[in-house]
Amino acid sequence: MTLRLILVRHAKSSWDDPGQDDHDRPLNARGRDAAPRIAEWLAARGHVPAEVVASTARRTVETWELMAPVLGDCAVMRRDPALYHAPAQRMLDVLKHCAASPVLMLGHNPGIAEFAARLLQRPPGTQRFVTYPTCATLVAEFDAADWSEVIPGTGRVVEFVTPRDITP
Template sequence: MTLRLILVRHAKSSWDDPAQDDSDRPLNARGRDAAPRIAAWLAERGHIPAEVVSSTARRTVETWERMAPTLGECTVMRRDPTLYHAPAQRMLEVLNHCAASPVLMLGHNPGIGEFAARLLKARPDSARFTTFPTCATLVADFDAGDWSEVGFGSGRVVEFVTPKDITG
């Protein structure tokens, strides 16, 4: 059986209020534009999540809210506070407890970039993959019957994209 993961770093967030708590930072204009464009790109390719798990930070929740109209508002969405600035190992633990496929996971750097790199057998041919910029999206497949069987070094790249790669 093949399981699919759609790994998305939150869209670009605002730094307008330096006194604002990091977890409360909203998306900025660029982020509000990028999230639905990434969603449209995913939908065009048939990458529609059955389950979404997201950090509880405002910018990750807002990223999904801007993606959901295109990818399916009836998708099961779970907010997990342990994904807020989570390291790769914690992200894997969360993924190992998911139930459906495809899973769309929303998180933060540096953890999400490390998680993406460690999950794959071979990295995609993209210079941007190493920095995993805002709204970067990796689609990866795993030969496993259940998410609990997925570990580091077991994924295959299906696609990788950043908002700058999408025209329009």
């Protein structure tokens, strides 16, 4: 059996209020534009999630809220506080408790970049994968019957994209 993971870093967030708690930062205009464009790119390629798990940060929730109308309401969405600035191992632990496929996971850097790199047999051939900019999206596949069987170094890149790669 093949499982599919869609790994998305949240869209660009606002730094307009320097006193605002990091967890509560909203998306900025660029982020509000990028999230639905990434969703349209995913939908056009048939990468529609059955389950979504996201950090509880406002910017990750807003990213999904802008993606959901394009990708459909059929996905089960769960907010998991463990994903807020999670390191790679914690992200893997959360993934292992997912039930459906494809799973779309929304998180933060630097953990999401490290998680993506650890999961794959070979990284995509682009420098942007290393930095995993805002709204960067990896689609990867794993030969496993259940997410609990997924181990680092076994994923295959299906596609990788950033908002900058998509022509508006």
